[in-house]
Amino acid sequence: MVPxxxxxxxxxxxxxxxxxxxxxxxxxxxxxGVAAVVWASAYQLNLRWWNWVIYSAVGLRRGTRxxxxxxxxxxxxxxxxxxxxxxxxxxxxxxSFMSVERTRALxxxxxxxxxxxLAAGLGVVTPFCSCSAVPAFIGFVAAGVPLGxxxxxxxxxxxxxxxxxxLLFGLFGWKVTAMYVxxxxxxxxxxxxxxxxxxxxxxxxxxxxxxxxxxxVVDPSSGLSWxxxxxxxxxxxxxxxxxxxPYLLVGIGLGAVxxxxxxxxxxxxxxxxxxxxxxxxxxIGVPLYxxxxxxxxxxxxLHAKGVPMGTVLAFMMSVVALSTPELILLRRVxxxxxxxxxxxxxxxxxxATGYVFNLIT
Amino acid sequence: xxIKILGSGCAKCQTLESLxxxxxxxxxxxxxxxxxxxxxxxxxxxxxxxxxxxxxDEVVLSxxxxxxxxxxxxxxxx
Numbered sequence: 001m002v003p004x005x006x007x008x009x010x011x012x013x014x015x016x017x018x019x020x021x022x023x024x025x026x027x028x029x030x031x032x033g034v035a036a037v038v039w040a041s042a043y044q045l046n047l048r049w050w051n052w053v054i055y056s057a058v059g060l061r062r063g064t065r066x067x068x069x070x071x072x073x074x075x076x077x078x079x080x081x082x083x084x085x086x087x088x089x090x091x092x093x094x095x096s097f098m099s100v101e102r103t104r105a106l107x108x109x110x111x112x113x114x115x116x117x118l119a120a121g122l123g124v125v126t127p128f129c130s131c132s133a134v135p136a137f138i139g140f141v142a143a144g145v146p147l148g149x150x151x152x153x154x155x156x157x158x159x160x161x162x163x164x165x166x167l168l169f170g171l172f173g174w175k176v177t178a179m180y181v182x183x184x185x186x187x188x189x190x191x192x193x194x195x196x197x198x199x200x201x202x203x204x205x206x207x208x209x210x211x212x213x214x215x216x217v218v219d220p221s222s223g224l225s226w227x228x229x230x231x232x233x234x235x236x237x238x239x240x241x242x243x244x245x246p247y248l249l250v251g252i253g254l255g256a257v258x259x260x261x262x263x264x265x266x267x268x269x270x271x272x273x274x275x276x277x278x279x280x281x282x283x284i285g286v287p288l289y290x291x292x293x294x295x296x297x298x299x300x301x302l303h304a305k306g307v308p309m310g311t312v313l314a315f316m317m318s319v320v321a322l323s324t325p326e327l328i329l330l331r332r333v334x335x336x337x338x339x340x341x342x343x344x345x346x347x348x349x350x351x352a353t354g355y356v357f358n359l360i361t
Numbered sequence: 362x363x364i365k366i367l368g369s370g371c372a373k374c375q376t377l378e379s380l381x382x383x384x385x386x387x388x389x390x391x392x393x394x395x396x397x398x399x400x401x402x403x404x405x406x407x408x409x410x411x412x413x414x415x416x417x418d419e420v421v422l423s424x425x426x427x428x429x430x431x432x433x434x435x436x437x438x439x
Binding site for chain 2: 128
């Protein structure tokens with residue numbers, strides 16, 4: 001969108017260089033403003049557009065199963081793609097001011113308790129890829145951040161991620177989103193504090209404590225221009241969409257079928273009001289390796305068909321927070337006993353959260 | 362010149378490696394290349410966000426994929 005090269009080239013005097021820099025700066029914000037307006041209009045017109053396409057242009061009859069499923073599919077794909085694009089862009093640009101390195105500096109020297117709260121909060125806002133979980137774990141522990149505080153960070157980070165927040169907000173509104181975020185942060189604080197109390201350092205691979213940090217720390221969040229940050233936002237949108245689109249299409253496709261064919265309140269009548277709804281959701285959710293984008297369209301339909309909110313959110317939390325690949329990575333630094341305990345404590349937290357949400361909604 | 366890519370094998374780490382290889386070829390530099398995937402060694406460099414680029418035992422970049430121009434500048438600086 002923003003041209004990166006100066007077409008003038010050649011010799012540029014200081015005055016014209018300053019001039020092009022400021023017009024370039026102004027232009028960057030104009031482009032961004034236009035993009036925001038286009039985005040908002042597309043979001044507003046989405047429903048009317050697909051109403052017109054499916055029911056008028058293609059001529060499927062409104063109210064039939066096929067028509068409604070097809071309409072649901074296209075409407076939802078467009079809505080979620082727009083939400084993801086807009087919010088991932090904004091979140092990535094904002095997050096480019098934060099980094100794991102900065103988080104560690106903020107956590108260094110904190111006691112447990114305050115440290116756990118701060119770590120869970122920072123886990124939400126720090127840009128973090130689970131592929132860096134192991135170096136980050138070693139970096140935290142070797143720098144003296146307590147084990148429980150480090151675990152609070154590692155739990156919060158995947159559990160309360162921006163994709164989940166965007167989708168929850170788009171599908172269920174701000175109340176459910178706030179509940180989810182609060183629930184996730186509380187799980188991270190409580191589970192991290194609890195694991196810290198157990199004094200499980202003996203179950204951390206000894207080399208972690210022996211690691212000497214050499215070299216200077218390069219903070220990825222510093223020294224970036226606005227153009228760099230905006231470019232990071234664009235690249236992140238492309239890379240996340242490229243990664244999750246198959247999950248999204250399958251999830252929304254399944255959702256669309258359920259939407260058309262399963263009667264409303266079917267689950268409420270048949271199963272889910274019983275006590276075992278939440279544990280069942282966790283047991284199904286843990287081995288599922290998907291991400292928020294794949295799970296949420298399903299979650300939306302399950303809830304529409306009568307599965308209670310707490311059960312549905314527990315399902316989603318267990319899919320995103322406890323993933324087998326991440327646990328396999330963590331095995332490099334944690335002994336199996338600690339992994340099992342970590343797993344159990346987080347699962348218990350999710351169960352409790354599911355029951356609480358079922359009670360209050 | 363001694364170049365290390367610190368990365369856990371993620372897509373971004375592969376991108377950084379190919380960008381760096383391209384940069385070296387373009388500048389006609391002579392470099393020993395190593396892709397470090399061992400998390401303990403990555404951490405010992407003080408790096409917590411992969412991918413990271415180490416040139417002659419100094420971490421020059423971490424946590425993001427730079428542009429081709431930036432990589433060339435980093436390499437030319439040495």
